[in-house]
Amino acid sequence: MPPVRKPAAKKTTTAAAKKKTATTATKKPTAAVNPTPTKKANPAKKQTKPESRTALVRRARRINRELAEVYSYAHPELDFENPFELLVATVLSAQTTDLRVNQTTPRLFAAYPTPEDLAAANPEEVEELIRPTGFFRAKTKSIMGLSAALRDNHGGEVPGRIEDLVKLPGVGRKTAFVVLGNAFGVPGITVDTHFGRLVRRWKWTEETDPEKVEAAIADLFPKSEWTMLSHRVIFHGRRICHARKPACGACPIADLCPSYGEGETDPEKAKKLLKYEMGGLPGQRLKPPPDYPGKAAPPLGAA
Numbered sequence: 001m002p003p004v005r006k007p008a009a010k011k012t013t014t015a016a017a018k019k020k021t022a023t024t025a026t027k028k029p030t031a032a033v034n035p036t037p038t039k040k041a042n043p044a045k046k047q048t049k050p051e052s053r054t055a056l057v058r059r060a061r062r063i064n065r066e067l068a069e070v071y072s073y074a075h076p077e078l079d080f081e082n083p084f085e086l087l088v089a090t091v092l093s094a095q096t097t098d099l100r101v102n103q104t105t106p107r108l109f110a111a112y113p114t115p116e117d118l119a120a121a122n123p124e125e126v127e128e129l130i131r132p133t134g135f136f137r138a139k140t141k142s143i144m145g146l147s148a149a150l151r152d153n154h155g156g157e158v159p160g161r162i163e164d165l166v167k168l169p170g171v172g173r174k175t176a177f178v179v180l181g182n183a184f185g186v187p188g189i190t191v192d193t194h195f196g197r198l199v200r201r202w203k204w205t206e207e208t209d210p211e212k213v214e215a216a217i218a219d220l221f222p223k224s225e226w227t228m229l230s231h232r233v234i235f236h237g238r239r240i241c242h243a244r245k246p247a248c249g250a251c252p253i254a255d256l257c258p259s260y261g262e263g264e265t266d267p268e269k270a271k272k273l274l275k276y277e278m279g280g281l282p283g284q285r286l287k288p289p290p291d292y293p294g295k296a297a298p299p300l301g302a303a
Contacts, residue, residue: 142170
């Protein structure tokens with residue numbers, strides 16, 4: 001007896017079913033594709049797991065190296081000729097710009113060049129001289145008080161130890177480290193508003209208290225880098241990584257920043273946000289260092 005064959009209809013039905021299944025499987029991925037193209041992701045945002053301590057140190061130090069190339073001319077942005085002038089100028093810089101301080105101090109130091117002179121001054125005359133810096137009554141009390149302390153306790157000289165500096169009226173750790181680092185060559189980290197903002201954006205620390213920020217960042221870098229690191233970070237904060245609208249599209253360390261995208265990412269629009277010499281404008285010092293690539297700031301009242 002010849003072998004029994006399966007009905008042709010069943011074979012056709014099975015083949016059709018397989019073809020339908022294959023067609024459906026092919027169409028599923030196509031339907032899931034997003035037709036809208038997405039922007040290229042920032043490399044710093046690809047990280048899905050917590051950053052290790054070693055990776056954090058490496059990234060932080062790489063940022064510092066790249067900022068050193070961009071701001072090879074980074075420097076304290078207060079005009080000064082000696083430790084006393086820097087100390088007074090730093091106290092005056094609270095709640096105002098370094099530019100306004102630099103425009104104000106020439107007349108102040110011309111009238112009172114030494115701690116002895118300023119300690120014996122008429123408070124009302126000092127107030128009038130420093131009025132442009134704001135909070136002039138409180139600041140007059142501070143700079144006259146620290147001048148008297150220098151005269152009475154330190155022989156008219158600014159001390160080179162943080163323990164002594166922070167005991168002076170109006171002088172905190174930030175001011176002390178500015179003076180130590182730039183007048184005495186003693187390494188220190190200056191945690192101002194720019195520094196604190198940027199190190200949190202870069203996820204170097206989540207701390208907000210200045211002393212805790214200082215300790216956290218000091219632990220990431222060798223002591224020899226502390227003073228220049230402070231200048232570079234502050235320069236970057238004033239010129240590119242602004243508080244309200246950072247110029248992300250013009251940032252030289254965008255690929256290392258976990259906060260990339262908080263500001264303007266379009267390169268052309270970002271360039272318009274750059275400040276001081278980065279934006280082709282005058283800097284903050286009336287007497288900038290010789291290697292400063294920008295223009296000197298104008299004196300008070302100049303156009």
